[in-house]
Amino acid sequence: MNTERFKERGMLFLRSQGFNRASASVTAILSGLLFGLVILLISNPSQAFDGFLIIMKGGFSTGAKGMGQVFYFATPLILTGLSVGFAFKTGLFNIGAAGQFVMGAFAAIYIGVKWTFLPAPWHWIVALLGAALIGGLWALIPGLLKAYLNVHEVISTIMMNYIGMYMANMLVKATVYDSRKNLSMITAESSVLPKGGLDAVFHNVRSSGTLDYSTVNSGIYIAIVVAIIMYVILNKTTFGYELKACGFNQNASKYAGINEKRSMVLSMVIAGALAGLGGGLLYLSGANGRQLKVIDVLAMEGFNGIPVALLGLSNPIGIIFSAIFISYITQGGNYLQSMDFVPEVIDIIVACIIYFSAFALIIRNIITKLLKRKKSEGGEA
Amino acid sequence: MDYIIEMLNITKEFPGIIANDDITLQLKRGEIHALLGENGAGKSTLMSVLFGLYQPEKGTIKKEGKTVRINNPNDANTLGIGMVHQHFKLVHNFTVLQNIILGVETTKHGFLKMEEARERVMELSERYGLFIDPDAEIQDITVGMQQRVEILKMLYRDNEILIFDEPTAVLTPQEIEELMKIMRELSEEGKSILFITHKLNEIKAVADRCTVLRKGKLIGTIDVEATSKEEMSEMMVGRRVEFAVEKGEAHLGEPAFEVRELTVGDKHHAKKKVKDVSFTVKKGEIVCIAGIDGNGQSELVYAITGLMPIEKGQILLDGKDITHATVRKRNRDGMSHIPEDRHKHGLVLDFNLAENLVLKNYFCPDFQHRGFLKFDKIYEYADCLIDRFDIRSGEGLTTPARSMSGGNQQKAIVAREIDQDPDILIAVQPTRGLDVGAIEYIHKKLVAQRDAGKAVLLISLELEEVMNVSDRILVIYEGEIVGDLDPKTTTFQELGLYMSGSKRKERGEAV
Numbered sequence: 001m002n003t004e005r006f007k008e009r010g011m012l013f014l015r016s017q018g019f020n021r022a023s024a025s026v027t028a029i030l031s032g033l034l035f036g037l038v039i040l041l042i043s044n045p046s047q048a049f050d051g052f053l054i055i056m057k058g059g060f061s062t063g064a065k066g067m068g069q070v071f072y073f074a075t076p077l078i079l080t081g082l083s084v085g086f087a088f089k090t091g092l093f094n095i096g097a098a099g100q101f102v103m104g105a106f107a108a109i110y111i112g113v114k115w116t117f118l119p120a121p122w123h124w125i126v127a128l129l130g131a132a133l134i135g136g137l138w139a140l141i142p143g144l145l146k147a148y149l150n151v152h153e154v155i156s157t158i159m160m161n162y163i164g165m166y167m168a169n170m171l172v173k174a175t176v177y178d179s180r181k182n183l184s185m186i187t188a189e190s191s192v193l194p195k196g197g198l199d200a201v202f203h204n205v206r207s208s209g210t211l212d213y214s215t216v217n218s219g220i221y222i223a224i225v226v227a228i229i230m231y232v233i234l235n236k237t238t239f240g241y242e243l244k245a246c247g248f249n250q251n252a253s254k255y256a257g258i259n260e261k262r263s264m265v266l267s268m269v270i271a272g273a274l275a276g277l278g279g280g281l282l283y284l285s286g287a288n289g290r291q292l293k294v295i296d297v298l299a300m301e302g303f304n305g306i307p308v309a310l311l312g313l314s315n316p317i318g319i320i321f322s323a324i325f326i327s328y329i330t331q332g333g334n335y336l337q338s339m340d341f342v343p344e345v346i347d348i349i350v351a352c353i354i355y356f357s358a359f360a361l362i363i364r365n366i367i368t369k370l371l372k373r374k375k376s377e378g379g380e381a
Numbered sequence: 382m383d384y385i386i387e388m389l390n391i392t393k394e395f396p397g398i399i400a401n402d403d404i405t406l407q408l409k410r411g412e413i414h415a416l417l418g419e420n421g422a423g424k425s426t427l428m429s430v431l432f433g434l435y436q437p438e439k440g441t442i443k444k445e446g447k448t449v450r451i452n453n454p455n456d457a458n459t460l461g462i463g464m465v466h467q468h469f470k471l472v473h474n475f476t477v478l479q480n481i482i483l484g485v486e487t488t489k490h491g492f493l494k495m496e497e498a499r500e501r502v503m504e505l506s507e508r509y510g511l512f513i514d515p516d517a518e519i520q521d522i523t524v525g526m527q528q529r530v531e532i533l534k535m536l537y538r539d540n541e542i543l544i545f546d547e548p549t550a551v552l553t554p555q556e557i558e559e560l561m562k563i564m565r566e567l568s569e570e571g572k573s574i575l576f577i578t579h580k581l582n583e584i585k586a587v588a589d590r591c592t593v594l595r596k597g598k599l600i601g602t603i604d605v606e607a608t609s610k611e612e613m614s615e616m617m618v619g620r621r622v623e624f625a626v627e628k629g630e631a632h633l634g635e636p637a638f639e640v641r642e643l644t645v646g647d648k649h650h651a652k653k654k655v656k657d658v659s660f661t662v663k664k665g666e667i668v669c670i671a672g673i674d675g676n677g678q679s680e681l682v683y684a685i686t687g688l689m690p691i692e693k694g695q696i697l698l699d700g701k702d703i704t705h706a707t708v709r710k711r712n713r714d715g716m717s718h719i720p721e722d723r724h725k726h727g728l729v730l731d732f733n734l735a736e737n738l739v740l741k742n743y744f745c746p747d748f749q750h751r752g753f754l755k756f757d758k759i760y761e762y763a764d765c766l767i768d769r770f771d772i773r774s775g776e777g778l779t780t781p782a783r784s785m786s787g788g789n790q791q792k793a794i795v796a797r798e799i800d801q802d803p804d805i806l807i808a809v810q811p812t813r814g815l816d817v818g819a820i821e822y823i824h825k826k827l828v829a830q831r832d833a834g835k836a837v838l839l840i841s842l843e844l845e846e847v848m849n850v851s852d853r854i855l856v857i858y859e860g861e862i863v864g865d866l867d868p869k870t871t872t873f874q875e876l877g878l879y880m881s882g883s884k885r886k887e888r889g890e891a892v
Contacts, residue, residue, distance in 0.1 A: 236756075238749045241736070248731040254688060255718070255726040256740045257709030 024363045025311055025318070029325070032353030039348055040341070047339045054339070055346065058332035066331060068202025068214025072285070074327035076101070078223040079278025080305025081323050082230055085314035087271040089234055091247025094268070096142060096157025097275040098302025099164030104135035104276025105283045105292055105299075106168040112187025112284055113176045123190040128222075128280045135276015136269040138164055143268030147261040153268065161298055169294050183291035184283070192286040193217040215289045219281035224320055226277065231316040243267050275302060307350060326350060384446075385410045385573050386431070386462070386542055391440035393426055398775045400426040401437070404599045406592050408542065413564060413574045415584040415605070417617055418594035419816040420788025421773055424577045425467075427594070428544050431575075432464045433457040463535030464544040467787075469527050471519045477526075478502060478515040481534050505536050509566055523675070525556035532563065543567065544575045549583055550813060554844055554877075555673070561587050579617070579816035581610045593617055618818040626821075626849045628828045634664030636700075637836035638805040643694030645680045645860075653692070654680040656860045662805060662836040667827060669839040669851030673880050677860035678840050679721055682809055685838075686718045687711050688726075699804055712741055715804030719794055719811045721840075727794040728782045735763035735778040738797050770796035771822075788815050792822075799826055806830055809840045824850055844873055858882045 040048040059070035080097040087094035108131040142156035176185045196218030204212040234240040246253045246263040253260045312318030333346020386408040393401040400423045408414050418424045429435045433451040451457050471480050487494045511529045549557045593600040593616040600616050645655035655677045662668045683689035687708040696704045720726035728737050763778045772792045774780035812820040841847050848868050856864035856879040863885035878884040
């Protein structure tokens with residue numbers, strides 16, 4: 001009796017929408033990985049399986065510190081993923097996460113280096129707020145252009161990416177430049193995000209007995225909390241209801257008395273603030289962490305927000321997992337260089353996974369059909 | 382029997398609903414066969430099965446006695462089955478000719494040979510009296526013209542079985558007349574026609590036989606000659622339906638709504654869309670604005686409801702000037718609006734039914750607390766509306782609006798707008814595309830609104846509706862009010878003269 005009920009519950013869960021969606025993403029991941037294996041086999045057959053194992057081991061390849069690094073690099077991806085996903089849920093394509101991200105990063109670094117008059121917790125809090133503010137301002141321009149002049153946001157955000165990249169380079173050189181390393185300066189100790197207890201877990205012990213810490217810090221907590229907040233805003237509030245209504249049907253929103261232009265601009269600004277915050281979280285990590293490189297390349301974290309959002313089906317909670325996953329196999333990909341592989345292989349694999357997740361709908365239908373058939377068979381038996 | 386198409390024992394299921402339950406339909410060569418049923422009775426599904434858009438779970442389709450499989454619209458096309466969809470499938474920035482040949486282009490070495498195609502199209506258009514301008518772009522021609530293009534598309538593909546999915550829903554009375562003539566000519570030329578509708582007058586006018594569906598089940602196939610309208614409607618709805626709208630004397634009160642010298646411009650032309658329109662709607666009165674489609678009705682409504690800027694004029698609601706008020710302010714002050722285009726304005730199709738039912742009051746204290754939606758209250762309210770207005774859907778209040786039938790989408794909008802208890806209800810073609818049962822229902826609601834001492838402004842293209850429901854008729858022609866008539870003393874003919882612009886009241890006469 002009990003087992004039967006358990007079984008019934010199990011089937012109900014299997015047929016639920018959430019499971020269906022997640023299973024589609026998982027299937028996409030598996031197909032993508034399989035395809036990656038084929039690519040490994042083509043480029044270097046003798047080491048292909050060892051290489052594949054390294055990818056699967058991901059961050060674990062270098063123990064607890066490696067896993068820490070996975071979370072460290074997942075942090076900005078969660079935020080840029082949220083940026084793209086949030087905009088998408090409200091009917092906008094934010095391709096400008098890269099520009100918003102780098103402008104946010106600059107704002108955080110500038111405050112981190114210069115505003116040393118602020119005491120410890122306030123310093124990094126203000127730096128993060130500054131990052132979000134500047135990221136939001138960077139998205140305000142495309143938002144206004146879209147709402148009042150009907151300029152498509154894809155065009156304007158791409159343009160803002162390049163303006164942002166060169167602007168950040170220029171501003172870093174003018175204000176917080178370390179010319180010996182061609183990097184931004186290391187921010188003040190008071191501006192570095194606290195470890196939040198994560199250093200107790202994510203470290204390796206060197207042979208000399210000293211500890212080798214990961215750069216992971218409480219930024220990952222902030223990222224997860226922000227994702228949950230975004231989920232609540234989108235699904236539980238009147239504000240989210242309005243933004244979604246405008247995204248789905250601008251005319252009906254206007255008809256219902258919603259200020260559709262204002263909603264559009266706000267959606268864009270929030271998306272920009274999320275990406276900017278991501279920049280702040282990545283670069284406020286002290287001497288061991290990242291510094292902003294002064295090179296003419298768009299921030300990869302920004303663009304990777306698009307696959308993260310796609311794989312997470314634009315759901316804020318899904319985005320947390322997809323960002324960690326992408327970060328995980330990217331870390332694994334870096335270790336591939338210890339063999340005779342080029343690290344680009346991992347980019348190909350990630351791209352394949354995204355490609356397959358585009359088929360998620362088809363996969364979802366197949367899964368539903370299979371379960372349905374099973375149900376009708378079970379019914380007859 | 383010489384049946385050209387037979388659909389035998391067709392069953393088609395969707396999640397939560399059996400759309401077609403063991404339905405048999407046999408089409409004779411050269412006949413006009415009507416398919417009658419309420420919204421959601423399964424007419425469109427059955428035709429989609431025939432056209433290869435859906436695969437039935439059970440049943441067979443035979444053409445001229447031979448069993449055939451129709452897996453997609455291309456198969457249907459090869460079998461000579463063509464369809465005019467309710468929402469036309471035309472490329473808007475292509476010309477008429479390009480649209481007709483799309484998919485079956487005549488080519489030579491990969492280059493288009495338009496001349497041959499043009500000749501054939503012109504020949505067809507003359508033979509069937511379907512006059513068109515082959516070089517006009519679709520976006521520039523009227524809906525009636527667009528429908529002709531769709532018919533020519535079928536004829537160009539040598540289709541013998543023509544499916545018309547509610548073809549008259551978008552047409553003006555004159556265009557409907559034209560279409561009926563065309564359909565008769567087509568059948569005389571040996572084409573077999575399947576005609577989906579829920580308008581009994583049209584069936585009486587053109588159809589030979591009629592198959593009636595109700596809630597996915599086959600009720601029967603009848604000879605149209607031998608059956609009265611009342612009998613048919615009873616078969617369709619399952620009960621007796623009143624055609625005449627029951628309403629007592631109007632008890633007019635104070636003016637509730639007033640428009641003064643309203644003028645609306647046009648972005649592309651110097652000509653005004655609405656010119657110096659003034660009228661008053663009193664409490665307890667249904668005023669109808671009648672006119673042929675495209676004479677400024679839409680713009681007038683958009684201007685009144687705040688969706689379009691005005692050039693000059695004044696709008697008063699209960700004596701208060703709302704000329705420059707926001708849409709929300711107008712809504713809160715007691716203006717409700719059943720929009721002309723339910724997909725464009727009326728609904729957010731990707732929201733579910735409950736979310737759509739609170740589209741205009743989700744921000745009220747009843748449904749939110751400090752910015753958080755109270756879903757339990759919203760669902761409770763939605764359930765109550767679904768119950769009261771008999772809105773049917775596959776999965777109740779969480780059904781995506783997109784997957785609901787057109788009639789039930791309309792009912793949802795009507796429910797939402799009437800439940801605001803508006804001082805002025807602006808209803809634009811509220812019964813467009815609905816079956817008699819639903820029309821009767823909506824008319825009753827409008828009259829009830831009037832009897833409760835509220836003002837109703839009805840904009841309609843259906844002459845019968847205009848005559849039956851309204852207390853006063855204003856005729857609009859080219860953006861101007863040209864007539865102010867009393868439905869009790871006026872005739873269809875007179876109304877038609879005003880609508881076509883052949884007759885008008887003298888300028889300066891009070892309205």
